[in-house]
Amino acid sequence: MxxxxxxxxxxxxxxxxxxxxxxxxxxxxxxxxxxxxxxxxxxxxxxxxxxxxxxxxxxxxSPVVEVRDGTLRAGRAHISTDMIGEIEPLGSDALRDVIGPGADARNYLVVRGWIHRGVKLEITDASDATPFWIITSRKPLALAEALRTAA
Known part of the structure; x- marks a missing residue:
């Protein structure tokens, strides 16, 4: 068994x-x-x-961010980790730029104003119109490492 x-x-x-x-x-x-x-x-x-x-x-x-069984779940959405390209941990200034002046309206955001760090994930699925996922996290380096390991 x-x-x-x-x-x-x-x-x-x-x-x-x-x-x-x-x-x-x-x-x-x-x-x-x-x-x-x-x-x-x-x-x-x-x-x-x-x-x-x-x-x-x-x-x-409060949304949950989870990496499990080759899938990233961020809030209500999920994506296979093999559809994620470049993973960029973001500090407070970089996060402010990607959700503010440098924002793309097509990005998927799971952002909470009380968390000032995060990750920017490139989406490599050609059929997906979303270029990046921006996710706030208190531990962006641990999240980035889990995504790299899962992929």
Missing amino acids: TAQTTAVRYRERLLPGFGFFGAWLLLIPATALIMMPINKGAAIPVAIGMYVLVALIFVAL
Whole structure:
């Protein structure tokens, strides 16, 4: 009897940082102030519940970047790693350039504003009109290495 295993070479959820969730703590007093005239006893529990709900929404909507079994998944899209050509890790300035002034409208973007590094992937599939995928990552060198290894 043999067991099939799927090798995950890289996996990252593009979550906001702690500072982001810390700033959203201001939602608790704001919601409590709104609730006080309606129901003083429920103001604090509703405010905390609202914060937890918002935090869960941000976590649930954060895309996953994963390299597994020769496939790159970035958000809702996926591509075979053999369709990826040049892989370029991007620092903050280079990332800002490729998603700003140097942007091509045909590029596929999985970009989160709270992550300031990423990778630029050349797509070599002739039938695909997308020239590059731009993906933000907290560990762009590890992502680039996983893609090179998977290809």
